[in-house]
Amino acid sequence: MKVIICGAGQVGYGIAERLAAEQNDVSIIDTSPDLIRTVRDSLDVRGVVGHGAHPDTLAAAGAQQADMLIAVTLFDEVNMVACQVAHALFNVPTKIARIRSQAYLQSHYMDLFSREHLPIDVIISPELEVGEMVLRRIALPGATDVVSFADGHVAMVAIECQEECPVINTPLSQLTELFPDLPSTVVGVSRGGHLFVPRSSDQLMAGDMAYVVTTKEQVRRTLGLFGHDEKEATRIVIAGGGNIGLYVARAIEQKQTRTKVKLIEHNRARAITIADQLRRTVVLNGSALEQKLLLEADIDHADLMVALTNDDQVNILSSVIAKQLGCKSNLVLINNPTYHDFARTLGIDAHVNPRAVTISRVLQHVRRGRIRAVHNIDRGAAEVIEAEALETSPLVGPPLNEQDLPDGMRIGGVWREGQFIRPSGILRIKPKDRVVIFALASAVRQVEQLFRVSLEFF
Structure with missing residues (x-):
């Protein structure tokens, strides 16, 4: 598959790394010569310095032969225009765009992304995910x-x-x-x-x-x-009032539970803006690294600290300080993969990797066959895949214990007509079954083949 990626930041680089490792033909575009140099030096991909929405740049990246365009620059408008140009001038079949601004994603405006207007096939919103x-x-x-x-x-x-x-x-x-x-x-x-x-x-x-x-x-x-009977947190402190922090606080409020939330935002103007949008959440202005402010937020009595700022170091340090001050547990947003390996040794109970979330969404559309969902495990070491079985799928028919299933995969469950079926040797997969599979990276291609769409199907 020939794929063009617009944006060589952390997300673009991660997608390119994964697709190149699977022998796809990948070209990556960015305005930064330094980022493109880094990509060329470390990955088996083509690097093009230029603006991802410009026709000449897309042409230089091979848009005439491209099967897919993935636009993940930092700017929504660039991503949208790149998809429009790829559709109008180069007829690229599949176009994926990362769109962060919630103003574009309101349900009554979604017709904007139809083929008649802005032809984007898949919208990825990292903040929502x-x-x-x-x-x-x-x-x-x-x-x-x-x-x-x-x-x-x-x-x-x-x-x-x-x-x-x-x-x-x-x-x-x-x-x-x-x-x-x-x-x-x-x-x-x-x-x-x-x-x-x-x-x-x-x-x-x-x-x-x-x-x-x-x-x-x-x-x-x-x-x-498995021995985990921890109670759900009822006193939560959120560090960071960006799109993710606001989304989480608002969702907790909408559930109308007894959970009490306090949110710390460093930028005063942003703190005032989100305080106007939230009803029951207490918004404090200041740094989450200040012990005095954390104590003002009652961190010593909190069940959970959720650190969601744009700075990994602030997230990690504030969460460590919170636990030292008496907070029971923490959940940290960490973008930089180099921090993941030693996060637990620092006292981080759990972390979320936004890059992995975005890559998983992209892989869902790169995978061949009737793939409905993909989740990336352990930086690409494995995937959990939800696939729909078709009449022509090799998996349909014989019981599982009579099939020559590839090594490195295991079926976790089957969703059939509103019922969950636990897998067993005598289970027969039927057409329209939705099968959830754990597959090591070495077995992913074979899993795709099990759910491929045969020409006989059309």
């Missing part, structure tokens, strides 16, 4: 990662196995026998930096990160089974 992920983490405090599939009916949960975890040192097959009514399947395990698909005879160990697929209704019970 990250905001929703933060809200899921707040709702499920024992989970390290939570992702929804099948229109919210199925969930993949990453759970850390601690020393007191009741299910460690027990073969996974025994867990199925002990809890026959629990529709949860361990599909992946990360141990000592190594990610693998477990067999039924394998056991979980203390320190493991288990990736579990279950139903939305059974997520809390599953977390409890």
